[in-house]
Amino acid sequence: MNWERFFTTPPPATAWDLGAADIAVVHRTGQSEFHCAAEDVPVGTFEVGPVGLQAVDREAITPVLTRLKGAAEGTSTAAVIVPTRWMRAFLLDADRLPRKDSEVQDVFRWRLKKLLPVAPTELRLSVVRLPETEGRRQVLVLAGIERAVASLEATFGSIGIQPGLITTRLFALVPRLPSGDRPVLVIQLERSFLSLIFLVSGTPRLLRTKPLSPMAAVGESIVRELRLNLEYIRDKIGFGGEIEVKLVCDDAALDADVRRWMADQNHLAPYVGPAPPSCGPTAVASRLGAARLTPGLAVVTGEVR
Secondary structure, three states: OOOOHHHHOOOOOEEEEEOOOEEEEEEEOOOOOEEEEEEEOOOOOEEEEOOEEEEEOHHHHHHHHHHHHHHHOOOOEEEEEEOHHHOEEEEEEOOOOOOOHHHHHHHHHHHHHHOOOOOHHHEEEEEEEOOOEOOEOEEEEEEEEHHHHHHHHHHHHHOOOEEEEEEEHHHHOOEOOOOOOOOEEEEEEEOOEEEEEEEEOOEEEEEEEEEOOOOOOHHHHHHHHHHHHHHHHHHHHOOOOOEEEEEEEOOHHHHHHHHHHHHOOOOEEEOOOOOOOOOEOHHHHHHHOHHHHHHHHHHHHOOEO
């Protein structure tokens, strides 16, 4: 995930969205035409642990990728999108950083030693320096297990695809915003995992990711977390105006519950942005659902930042 690259590079023609049970691909076939396809993967293809994706069964995934490659012929580079829970993301203070990228990586590798239960040398990091805000310098850090990320890259490489970007669904949903637009809160809900990012003039000011207990009343847990984070936005960040909310939820019933709660909050408004384009065939798009297709479509249309 490289925040600045989204400003300058053209969007990829193809996005691969990996999931625990299947893999989907979204491909731009023309200026405004999009094709999608999906294949199930064998149980256990992806091993996920407390820090995210731990390992990939290359023998299981390679035939699936090979079959899906036919839906995106003619492309040798692509974006790879993974569930947000497969990686860890942090918004960290960053005063007096070294100039060399390698030294910056070392600084945050050791800072994450206190936050993640793995050796710093086992991590692959992407560190993005953010614009200074009110005299405060911060960076966005995306961390994954090195062996798992390298295995994904090698597996795609074996079928002739070079991943130009590996990111999470949350970051694939971050919209491109002109400076001065109203702040946006992106809320992404996948199975047992809540993620949100609050942006002011396109710059992240708050980032939260939280596993949800399967024993808890999920809807109540989510509303409680949203209330707490909105209080933080008002009291700590000092923003009391209207916020546009971009909500993407895997579960349709939960999506409806959260939207009903949002409608009762007078300082929240639905995000106003480009509607995702249609993607065919219809049967595949319906099976995958809007929440699964939206991150990939955002990447290939350039709507993501």
